[in-house]
Amino acid sequence: MEEVRSSTAWVSTHSSHVTVDFSGIEKVAETMKNTLPKVEWDFEGIHYFDNGPLTVQYLLVLDTLNFCFWPDEDLSYDHLASGLKATLESDKTAFDADRLQKCTGPQLRKMLNWPRALPLEDERVRLLHEVGLELERSFEGKAYKLVESCDKSAAKLVALIACHFPGFRDHTVYKGHQIFFYKRAQIFAADLWGAFKGQGYGDFEDISSITIFADYIVPAVLQQLGVLRYSLSLVSIIKKNTEIISGSEEEVELRACSVYAVEKMKELISEKTGKQVLSVELDLWLWAFGIQCPSLQHHRTLSIYY
Numbered sequence: 525m526e527e528v529r530s531s532t533a534w535v536s537t538h539s540s541h542v543t544v545d546f547s548g549i550e551k552v553a554e555t556m557k558n559t560l561p562k563v564e565w566d567f568e569g570i571h572y573f574d575n576g577p578l579t580v581q582y583l584l585v586l587d588t589l590n591f592c593f594w595p596d597e598d599l600s601y602d603h604l605a606s607g608l609k610a611t612l613e614s615d616k617t618a619f620d621a622d623r624l625q626k627c628t629g630p631q632l633r634k635m636l637n638w639p640r641a642l643p644l645e646d647e648r649v650r651l652l653h654e655v656g657l658e659l660e661r662s663f664e665g666k667a668y669k670l671v672e673s674c675d676k677s678a679a680k681l682v683a684l685i686a687c688h689f690p691g692f693r694d695h696t697v698y699k700g701h702q703i704f705f706y707k708r709a710q711i712f713a714a715d716l717w718g719a720f721k722g723q724g725y726g727d728f729e730d731i732s733s734i735t736i737f738a739d740y741i742v743p744a745v746l747q748q749l750g751v752l753r754y755s756l757s758l759v760s761i762i763k764k765n766t767e768i769i770s771g772s773e774e775e776v777e778l779r780a781c782s783v784y785a786v787e788k789m790k791e792l793i794s795e796k797t798g799k800q801v802l803s804v805e806l807d808l809w810l811w812a813f814g815i816q817c818p819s820l821q822h823h824r825t826l827s828i829y830y
């Protein structure tokens with residue numbers, strides 16, 4: 525997404541709490557140039573997949589809810605994916621547009637087999653209602669019709685999602701400039717591409733236009749790799765698990781510098797190897813690396829965007 529790339533690049537040249545360390549990028553690119561980062565989509569084996577339209581419905585519901593697990597230290601993305609998968613396997617109509625519009629908190633907890641209130645539960649339910657209603661209004665209730673109307677363009681799909689679903693409009697204003705991330709809209713396109721292995725509903729001619737997904741794991745991994753440098757005050761905020769406010773300079777710089785740094789890393793690896801590397805592939809490698817480091821301390825922002 526061009527607006528994501530250019531607006532996050534602007535942040536990186538005006539940031540103070542987080543800075544990009546080009547020597548760190550060089551080092552990581554050097555190590556990656558021999559063994560390109562190849563992590564299989566669904567390496568955990570937790571997703572619903574039937575190679576058909578119901579998988580598209582599953583992925584849209586998954587990415588509608590794919591945010592902010594950290595307030596409940598036992599909850600993680602795996603619980604979301606596997607809970608929704610089990611739900612759909614036991615009831616194929618569970619994610620029909622009319623059902624999404626009526627979903628309640630207790631029903632969502634039951635889907636995820638979660639014994640207590642989910643973090644931001646009311647928001648998760650509101651976002652399901654929003655998606656169910658708009659799918660019904662504009663796409664005959666079918667997520668695959670949304671995907672089919674984007675002419676195999678991932679960028680168009682992201683733009684279409686941002687246009688129809690306010691909950692996916694992941695952007696903010698930083699020092700008077702509008703900065704775009706579109707994390708859940710972009711990861712939906714990437715999940716389609718990964719699940720369908722670039723065929724059918726995952727066949728995008730411009731998957732290279734998708735950037736990394738500015739979540740809370742990748743920035744922490746990039747800092748650990750020496751690619752991002754944090755100010756002393758930011759280091760101590762994160763160490764103390766102090767919350768960082770959504771839209772604050774620190775939050776925007778953490779997310780934007782991550783996107784920009786990986787775009788630079790991608791260019792450098794492509795130069796060194798002569799092969800085109802995708803941000804989606806680098807993202808999955810960085811994310812998988814991060815969730816396997818239990819001691820990794822990430823920033824904590826209450827958000828519906830990531």
Ligand SMILES: Nc1nc2c(c(CN[C@H]3C=C[C@H](O)[C@@H]3O)cn2[C@@H]2O[C@H](COP(=O)(O)O)[C@@H](O)[C@H]2O)c(=O)[nH]1
Binds near residue numbers: 590599605740
């Ligand atoms: N950048 C990036 N962020 C990602 C993912 C994924 C899952 N990708 C699936 C696709 C293929 C794989 O096989 C995965 O199954 C989740 N997240 C984000 O992480 C956070 C959850 O962390 P924790 O609280 O520890 O569970 C939360 O913000 C969530 O939105 C990714 O791929 N990239």
